[in-house]
Amino acid sequence: MVSTNLRFGPELRRLRQEAGLSLTEFSAALSYDKGHLSKVERGKRPASPELARRCDAFLGAHGELHRLALSPENESESSESPSSPSTWSIGRRAVLASGTGALIDLGLQRGGRAPSAASPLLPSLVAQLDQLRKLGQSTAPRVLLPLLETQTRTVAGLAADAPSASRSRVLLLASRFAEFTGWMAQEAGDNGTALGWTGEAVELARAGGDHHLGSYALVRRALVTFYDGDAAATVALARRAQHGGLTPRIRGLAAQREAQGHALAGDERDCLHSLDKARELLAADDARDSTEPVIGTTHVSDPAAMTTGWCLYDLGRPQAAAEALDREYRRLPPQALRTRARYGFRRSLAHAASGEVEHACAIAGELLGMMPAVPSATVNSDIRRLSRELSRFRSSRAVRDLQPALARVLAPSYD
Numbered sequence: 267m268v269s270t271n272l273r274f275g276p277e278l279r280r281l282r283q284e285a286g287l288s289l290t291e292f293s294a295a296l297s298y299d300k301g302h303l304s305k306v307e308r309g310k311r312p313a314s315p316e317l318a319r320r321c322d323a324f325l326g327a328h329g330e331l332h333r334l335a336l337s338p339e340n341e342s343e344s345s346e347s348p349s350s351p352s353t354w355s356i357g358r359r360a361v362l363a364s365g366t367g368a369l370i371d372l373g374l375q376r377g378g379r380a381p382s383a384a385s386p387l388l389p390s391l392v393a394q395l396d397q398l399r400k401l402g403q404s405t406a407p408r409v410l411l412p413l414l415e416t417q418t419r420t421v422a423g424l425a426a427d428a429p430s431a432s433r434s435r436v437l438l439l440a441s442r443f444a445e446f447t448g449w450m451a452q453e454a455g456d457n458g459t460a461l462g463w464t465g466e467a468v469e470l471a472r473a474g475g476d477h478h479l480g481s482y483a484l485v486r487r488a489l490v491t492f493y494d495g496d497a498a499a500t501v502a503l504a505r506r507a508q509h510g511g512l513t514p515r516i517r518g519l520a521a522q523r524e525a526q527g528h529a530l531a532g533d534e535r536d537c538l539h540s541l542d543k544a545r546e547l548l549a550a551d552d553a554r555d556s557t558e559p560v561i562g563t564t565h566v567s568d569p570a571a572m573t574t575g576w577c578l579y580d581l582g583r584p585q586a587a588a589e590a591l592d593r594e595y596r597r598l599p600p601q602a603l604r605t606r607a608r609y610g611f612r613r614s615l616a617h618a619a620s621g622e623v624e625h626a627c628a629i630a631g632e633l634l635g636m637m638p639a640v641p642s643a644t645v646n647s648d649i650r651r652l653s654r655e656l657s658r659f660r661s662s663r664a665v666r667d668l669q670p671a672l673a674r675v676l677a678p679s680y681d
Contacts, residue, residue, distance in 0.1 A: 272335050272421070274306070274312075274313055274318070274331065274335050275307045275308055275309040276311075277307065277331065277650075278305065278307050278313075278321055278325075281321075281327055282307075282325065288680075289307075290297060291303060291371065295324060296320050296321070296324060297621030297659065298317065302649060302658075307487065307607050313331075313335045314649070314654070315332070315335060315336075316494075316578035317335075318331050318332045318335035318532075318582075319532055319586070320582040320619070322532050323534070323581055323582030323583050325580065328534075329531065329532035329534075331532075333532070349649070362648075363552055366442065370499060372490060387424065391424075391436075391439055395439070395446065397562065398414065398417070398446065399446060399650070400601070401534070401603065402449075402450060402601045403565070403603050403604045404601070405640070406639070407450040407453040407497070407641070408454050408641075410450055410574070411447065411450055411451060412449040412628055414450055415447060417443055418440060418444045418447050418466075421436065421439055422442040422443075422444075424436050424440075425437045425473075426663065427558070428592060434474040434475050436474075437476075438470075438476055440474075441467045441470035441474065441476070442467070442470035444464075444466045444470055445479070445482070445486070447463045448464040448466075448467060448486060450514045452490065452643065452644065453642045454481060454488070454643060455643030457490050460490065461486075461487060461490065462611050464486045464516055467479060467483065468480045468483045470486050478512050478513055478516055479561075480514050480518045481506070481509070482506040482519070482643075483502060483521075484503045484507040484520070485503070485507050485519050485520045485523050486680065487634045488500045488503035488504045488507075488520075488523045488527070492526055492530065493644055495587070497528070497531035498528045498531070499527075500526065500527030501524050503523075504520045504521070505524055507519075507522045508644040514550045515548065515549070515560075515562065516561065517549070517564050518543075518544045518545075518546075518547030518550075518570070519548075519561070519661070520547035521541075521543040521544035521547060522544040522548075522569060522570060522573045525537045525544060525573060526576065526580070528540060528571065528577075529576075529577035529578075530580050531580050532580075532582070534581050537581060540575065541570060544568040545569045545571075548569060548570055563605070565605040566598065566605065566609075568594060568596075571594050572590075572591070572594040572609060573610070575588075575589075575590030575613075575616070578616075579591075580614045581611065583619075584615075584616045584617075585616075585620045587612075587619075588620055588622070588671060591596070591612060591613040595613055596610055603636050603640045604640045604645075606633070606636075607633055607640055607642065607645050608645050608648075610630075610632075611630065611633060611645055611648040611649055611650050612653060614626045614627075614629040614633070614652055615648055615652045616649055617629065618655045618659075619655055623656065623659045623662050623664060623665060624662070624664045626655075626656070626664060627662075627664035627667070627668045628654060631668055634668075634671045634675055637675050648678065649672065649675055649676060650676060652672070653672050653676065656669075656672075
């Protein structure tokens with residue numbers, strides 16, 4: 267760690283001086299305290315990843331400063347290897363053996379007996395998944411998870427009793443239930459269970475004749491590594507999900523995730539290239555015209571544009587990020603509370619990093635009020651970053667007024 271800081275500081279000073287910037291000018295451009303930057307240059311203080319990315323982008327260092335700022339510990343850390351098997355799994359055979367005994371009263375039973383054919387139920391089950399996704403936008407994931415787990419088993423169990431003509435469609439629908447259950451588990455902060463349900467989704471889809479969802483599972487696993495801060499694993503997993511023969515939507519979502527991994531590593535060229543690829547693939551996607559449930563988000567009208575704003579922040583370009591996120595945030599449905607919280611806090615973070623502290627606090631203040639309704643382990647990661655960013659502006663009254671609400675959301679007992 268010390269040797270890394272000693273390398274980072276002199277290189278930062280050299281690049282700053284080559285750019286003809288005084289320390290005062292540089293600190294004003296980055297919205298950072300001059301004294302803090304002086305200590306970083308002298309190796310007296312470590313550079314945070316956010317500061318390293320911002321310096322990298324401003325000085326055109328092509329990721330070198332970001333790489334120097336990474337400590338050896340961070341480079342080798344991994345909370346869970348994406349290739350290691352989860353300790354949690356119900357197994358596809360166990361799901362199919364569960365039968366229809368777990369059915370809950372959602373109009374799926376007839377006279378107390380399970381239906382002999384699943385095909386008439388498919389429209390109702392598709393509508394139910396749509397309603398559960400909407401419910402997930404305004405409900406705590408820990409509250410929703412038991413219902414999701416039960417319904418996933420239920421739909422998979424229906425497939426066991428379904429005639430061969432409709433069994434595949436029921437299995438494919440069950441895989442969508444399992445995939446969404448995995449996402450809610452990650453939102454609840456349980457990555458092991460999230461990966462377990464994602465694996466179960468793959469097995470169900472494969473049993474139904476869809477081998478594409480296995481590649482989307484790589485995209486979901488890449489999201490776990492992304493939030494763990496593992497850029498290399500994120501890029502590697504996302505690239506594996508882009509081989510030929512897959513649907514444009516899966517390849518587009520994978521390209522987006524790859525872009526996020528490149529941004530995390532400070533690689534602007536590859537990040538922008540992946541975003542261009544994602545934009546092209548998602549524009550060609552016709553999934554929204556299908557009767558099948560859509561894979562991935564259904565609330566962001568232009569995922570590539572929103573991801574661009576997200577990536578620009580990680581690339582150390584907070585002002586451009588704020589402009590992109592502001593524009594796309596206005597297009598989000600008002601009822602999509604979880605999605606609004608996710609991108610809203612990233613938007614607040616970008617404004618804070620741009621020095622627009624009062625505006626950032628105003629954005630965050632509106633969002634913090636909804637967090638008890640939609641707690642999120644992934645959103646909390648950006649709230650923590652926002653708290654650190656705002657701590658540089660302790661003299662601001664807006665920051666002081668916001669700190670108690672930030673602390674309540676980030677309290678360990680919050681979930």
